[in-house]
Amino acid sequence: MTYKNLQNFNKLAFQQRLLDWYQANKRDLPWRKDQNPYKVWVSEIMLQQTKVDTVIPYFYRFIEKFPTVYKLADAEPEDVLKAWEGLGYYSRARNLQNAVREVVATYGGEIPSDPAELGSLKGVGPYTKGAILSIAFDQAEPAVDGNVMRVLSRILKIEEDIAKARTKKLFESYVRELISEQDPSSFNQAVMELGALICTPKSPACPRCPVREHCLAFSEGIEQELPIKTKAKKQKTIPYVTLLIKNEKSEYIIEKRANKGLLADLWQFPMVPINEIGWDHLENWIYNEYGLDIKISEKKGELKHTFSHLIWELEIYTAMTSHQQTDDERLCFVEPEGLQAYPFPVSHQKMMQYIEE
DNA sequence: AAATCGGGGAC
DNA sequence: GTCCCAGATTT
Numbered sequence: 433m434t435y436k437n438l439q440n441f442n443k444l445a446f447q448q449r450l451l452d453w454y455q456a457n458k459r460d461l462p463w464r465k466d467q468n469p470y471k472v473w474v475s476e477i478m479l480q481q482t483k484v485d486t487v488i489p490y491f492y493r494f495i496e497k498f499p500t501v502y503k504l505a506d507a508e509p510e511d512v513l514k515a516w517e518g519l520g521y522y523s524r525a526r527n528l529q530n531a532v533r534e535v536v537a538t539y540g541g542e543i544p545s546d547p548a549e550l551g552s553l554k555g556v557g558p559y560t561k562g563a564i565l566s567i568a569f570d571q572a573e574p575a576v577d578g579n580v581m582r583v584l585s586r587i588l589k590i591e592e593d594i595a596k597a598r599t600k601k602l603f604e605s606y607v608r609e610l611i612s613e614q615d616p617s618s619f620n621q622a623v624m625e626l627g628a629l630i631c632t633p634k635s636p637a638c639p640r641c642p643v644r645e646h647c648l649a650f651s652e653g654i655e656q657e658l659p660i661k662t663k664a665k666k667q668k669t670i671p672y673v674t675l676l677i678k679n680e681k682s683e684y685i686i687e688k689r690a691n692k693g694l695l696a697d698l699w700q701f702p703m704v705p706i707n708e709i710g711w712d713h714l715e716n717w718i719y720n721e722y723g724l725d726i727k728i729s730e731k732k733g734e735l736k737h738t739f740s741h742l743i744w745e746l747e748i749y750t751a752m753t754s755h756q757q758t759d760d761e762r763l764c765f766v767e768p769e770g771l772q773a774y775p776f777p778v779s780h781q782k783m784m785q786y787i788e789e
Numbered sequence: 790a791a792a793t794c795g796g797g798g799a800c
Numbered sequence: 801g802t803c804c805c806a807g808a809t810t811t
Contacts, residue, residue: 741793
């Protein structure tokens with residue numbers, strides 16, 4: 433059995449069941465209080481690859497701090513990064529502010545409802561564009577995320593590899609067929625809500641599913657086998673010696689990371705890629721790299737931090753330096769109480785517990 | 790098409 | 801440990 437070209441699929445009944453279920457069961461989320469395009473936008477960026485429960489407190493704080501596109505456009509980038517601290521994928525924060533500045537400069541502060549204009553903004557890809565167009569502007573555009581691919585792969589028994597970029601376009605064409613023209617906002621959110629609450633990855637709650645009568649995977653008992661997704665390759669491990677370098681005023685050296693790549697523009701304690709440098713050249717490397725004479729003292733602990741594509745193994749040492757200041761713009765001596773003003777990656781926030789007194 | 794880019798929670 | 805989350809961008 434298949435729904436080849438959807439000719440056997442009862443689209444209207446499916447829409448009705450789905451929308452009724454959504455109205456009765458949707459969660460009361462802070463970005464669902466109105467259709468404010470700016471709030472919808474911020475929520476969609478935060479929700480990329482991030483669970484609802486994680487986003488909620490960040491969303492409240494961010495909207496309180498930057499309540500309008502103008503406030504965000506005028507903010508210091510480092511303040512935006514600080515508000516994003518711990519949320520991950522930090523280029524989202526930079527792209528969002530760049531895009532908001534573009535909205536102020538080019539569109540008079542009004543977020544464009546034109547698909548091409550909206551999609552040209554930094555950080556607004558195919559999913560986010562469709563989400564904003566449907567949720568904030570009631571346009572019948574697809575918004576295909578992981579939830580949508582999982583739900584529809586089961587209902588329509590689609591066996592393409594959802595890890596492939598090409599597969600997302602296939603799902604977008606199906607959504608264009610299935611979407612409710614009367615309420616595209618609720619339709620898109622309902623599919624995602626179903627994926628989050630009922631049609632979950634591991635053990636979907638099919639007995640509670642409002643559209644199980646439309647679901648091919650359920651009728652054939654293969655809901656656990658879908659969607660098809662190829663595995664990611666495992667991460668590479670990189671060992672670092674990380675240094676809590678203190679001067680005679682009990683200030684610690686921190687450095688700003690490069691403005692591109694991993695954890696761009698965040699602050700950290702100095703890290704030595706020890707396999708490349710070697711223990712024998714460690715203090716000399718620090719002098720060449722940071723212009724600091726240091727004396728390593730004792731090992732304080734270890735941390736293992738896992739990213740999507742690599743693993744850091746951090747050995748944490750304390751060290752002393754006689755320097756009180758530095759000319760290097762990227763470096764800063766900061767007293768322990770002052771560290772909280774800077775945005776740090778989570779791994780280096782965990783290092784702060786090894787600072788004494 | 791594949792790699793890069795975080796962090797957390799569920800299992 | 802594995803998986804994956806309201807993905808986008810770069811290579």
